[in-house]
Amino acid sequence: xxxxxxxxxxxxxxxxxxxxxxxxxxxxxxxxxxxxxxxxxxxxxxxxxxxxxxxxxxxxxxxxxxxxxxxxxxxxxxxxxxxxxxxxxxxxxxxxxxxxxxxxxxxxxxxxxxxxxxxxxxxxxxxxxxxxxxxxxxxxxxxxxxxxxxxxxxxxxxxxxxxxxxxxxxxxxxxxxxxxxxxxxxxxxxxxxxxxxxxxxxxxxxxxxxxxxxxxxxxxx
Amino acid sequence: xxxxxxxxxxxxxxxxxxxxxxxxxxxxxxxxxxxxxxxxxxxxxxxxxxxxxxxxxxxxxxxxxxxxxxxxxxxxxxxxxxxxxxxxxxxxxxxxxxxxxxxxxxxxxxxxxxxxxxxxxxxxxxxxxxxxxxxxxxxxxxxxxxxxxxxxxxxxxxxxxxxxxxxxxxxxxxxxxxxxxxxxxxxxxxxxxxxxxxxxxxxxxxxxxxxxxxxxxxxxxxxxxxxxxxxxxxxxxxxxxxxxxxxxxxxxxxxxxxxxxxxxxxxxxxxxxxxxxxx
Numbered sequence: 001x002x003x004x005x006x007x008x009x010x011x012x013x014x015x016x017x018x019x020x021x022x023x024x025x026x027x028x029x030x031x032x033x034x035x036x037x038x039x040x041x042x043x044x045x046x047x048x049x050x051x052x053x054x055x056x057x058x059x060x061x062x063x064x065x066x067x068x069x070x071x072x073x074x075x076x077x078x079x080x081x082x083x084x085x086x087x088x089x090x091x092x093x094x095x096x097x098x099x100x101x102x103x104x105x106x107x108x109x110x111x112x113x114x115x116x117x118x119x120x121x122x123x124x125x126x127x128x129x130x131x132x133x134x135x136x137x138x139x140x141x142x143x144x145x146x147x148x149x150x151x152x153x154x155x156x157x158x159x160x161x162x163x164x165x166x167x168x169x170x171x172x173x174x175x176x177x178x179x180x181x182x183x184x185x186x187x188x189x190x191x192x193x194x195x196x197x198x199x200x201x202x203x204x205x206x207x208x209x210x211x212x213x214x215x216x217x218x219x220x221x
Numbered sequence: 222x223x224x225x226x227x228x229x230x231x232x233x234x235x236x237x238x239x240x241x242x243x244x245x246x247x248x249x250x251x252x253x254x255x256x257x258x259x260x261x262x263x264x265x266x267x268x269x270x271x272x273x274x275x276x277x278x279x280x281x282x283x284x285x286x287x288x289x290x291x292x293x294x295x296x297x298x299x300x301x302x303x304x305x306x307x308x309x310x311x312x313x314x315x316x317x318x319x320x321x322x323x324x325x326x327x328x329x330x331x332x333x334x335x336x337x338x339x340x341x342x343x344x345x346x347x348x349x350x351x352x353x354x355x356x357x358x359x360x361x362x363x364x365x366x367x368x369x370x371x372x373x374x375x376x377x378x379x380x381x382x383x384x385x386x387x388x389x390x391x392x393x394x395x396x397x398x399x400x401x402x403x404x405x406x407x408x409x410x411x412x413x414x415x416x417x418x419x420x421x422x423x424x425x426x427x428x429x430x431x432x433x434x435x436x437x438x439x440x441x442x443x444x445x446x447x448x449x450x451x452x453x454x455x456x457x458x459x460x461x462x463x464x465x466x467x468x469x470x471x472x473x474x475x476x477x478x479x480x481x482x483x484x485x486x487x488x489x490x491x492x493x494x495x496x497x498x499x500x
Binding site for chain 2: 002005071072073074075076077078212
């Protein structure tokens with residue numbers, strides 16, 4: 001690949017990493033705002049969404065230019081395809097962080113601490129952060145093993161999400177006064193579960209880029 | 222082309238290639254061109270270092286690789302064009318529909334009727350358009366005007382040139398544009414009804430529109446011919462070929478479906494070449 005193309009490829013790689021870090025930070029801040037009932041921090045997340053959208057457009061444009069100018073093949077083509085798809089998934093993660101923050105701002109009151117505990121929210125959050133770490137290493141170091149770690153962890157999120165319905169039901173039966181809080185938490189857990197799915201997609205795309213292996217839609221028999 | 226045609230005209234009265242078998246498009250071993258452990262030297266320089274390959278009938282196979290890798294030498298083995306290069310020596314077998322074309326008693330003239338060739342630069346004869354296409358037919362001894370007219374029209378239609386030149390068949394071929402001249406050369410090759418078409422960088426001297434026409438033509442012609450093309454244009458190889466062979470310093474590094482070569486090649490060297498990282 002000519003030097004100019006290599007230079008643009010590196011820039012795209014850096015933009016992808018910037019987008020990843022920005023989205024991780026958005027999820028971290030949104031969670032912190034939720035746990036501390038911090039409306040200001042939630043608003044900060046909502047304001048940062050415009051940066052994510054701008055970066056999303058920039059990456060899309062840069063990918064389009066790269067394809068048009070350098071007609072990539074093989075690993076370069078997989079790289080561009082992966083960056084495009086990862087960018088799309090990250091932008092969706094950014095949307096979820098925005099939505100969670102908006103819930104917090106609109107709700108504007110603290111959540112009962114026992115709800116977080118009973119719904120295993122902290123475990124869910126820790127799992128998501130750990131998954132983010134895995135895909136960051138995978139992306140930066142082209143480490144397929146690290147990307148594969150995400151799949152097991154996503155199942156933890158699925159389990160917490162599946163269990164949340166009956167827990168919410170019990171909480172409402174116990175105390176009608178916190179219906180609004182439980183419903184808010186139910187919505188947030190759904191959002192976190194979706195974030196987990198998107199991180200899993202990103203891991204699949206990184207593996208496709210590095211190993212040319214398509215994992216999407218494969219089911220264990 | 223004049224030089225090559227002169228070579229074609231050299232009559233070697235030996236064993237004829239079984240043209241009936243060629244028309245059937247099937248060989249004894251099920252392949253159109255079967256290459257077995259082929260080595261080529263030019264004096265002491267080893268240009269091809271032992272290549273095995275099978276080219277299936279009615280496919281387009283692209284040969285790619287950096288300059289001097291041996292792809293053109295390899296291509297020219299299929300119609301014995303290297304025979305006249307000083308110091309040329311070859312080992313191994315190349316079978317065209319089961320017949321080893323390097324047997325001592327092969328009829329090279331017959332071989333070249335079966336294996337047509339188009340070159341990098343269009344090289345029409347300084348004759349009329351009609352005479353250019355009819356040239357090979359006349360050499361074959363066809364004199365009947367009706368047959369000649371039919372075969373010339375058919376070849377020009379196959380080469381997608383007929384509508385552009387049908388009213389100017391007596392015009393000098395040299396007055397045509399570069400793209401038209403190349404299609405005329407293809408028509409001239411097709412007129413003698415070969416079963417294999419060799420193309421050595423056929424569009425490297427043409428503009429994008431003429432190139433697109435030749436590429437469309439190649440796509441249509443593979444229904445009737447086996448096509449082997451040498452190209453330096455990676456995108457062209459990926460656009461038009463079914464199979465791609467990557468050569469490097471006289472060796473066949475990788476030979477696979479074009480889709481595989483351009484999405485997920487097996488060898489690192491291939492990937493480095495097609496992505497422009499070396500070569």
